[in-house]
Amino acid sequence: MAKLFYPAVFHKAEEGGFWVSFPDFPECLTEGDNMQQSYEMAVEALGLALVGRKEEGEEIPAPTEVDQLSVDDGTIVIVEFDMLEYQKKHNSRAVKKTLSIPEWLNEEATAMGVNFSQVLQEALMDKLNITR
Numbered sequence: 001m002a003k004l005f006y007p008a009v010f011h012k013a014e015e016g017g018f019w020v021s022f023p024d025f026p027e028c029l030t031e032g033d034n035m036q037q038s039y040e041m042a043v044e045a046l047g048l049a050l051v052g053r054k055e056e057g058e059e060i061p062a063p064t065e066v067d068q069l070s071v072d073d074g075t076i077v078i079v080e081f082d083m084l085e086y087q088k089k090h091n092s093r094a095v096k097k098t099l100s101i102p103e104w105l106n107e108e109a110t111a112m113g114v115n116f117s118q119v120l121q122e123a124l125m126d127k128l129n130i131t132r
Helices: 035-055 083-090 103-111 116-127
Strands: 003-012 018-022 025-032 075-082
Touching (some): 003 035, 003 083, 035 075, 035 083
Antiparallel strands (some): 003 018, 003 075
């Protein structure tokens, strides 16, 4: 689950700007003074809704198909949320892992001054096709 795309409905606000709702996340509402700010706020609000549901172990709904939506007072805009980027930005604390390697490999790497944590991080990122 890296990049997710959900429909949002952008409604013109009486006082100017837009307020935004998400058909798939009734609890998710936000607003902005203009289209750009409204979109940025929508990305953040969608992220909070997705992460909140994930942390609570709740099901993350599949996005409703745009042709299944009926909107009377707004415009449908597809909002993109990158879960991986969000996790990199908000969840970068280090966690301790215990692992086993052959003794000879440990001795060789230690003699060469290898930073085990750095090597493991780089190898995992390569394995998962994650760009740095």
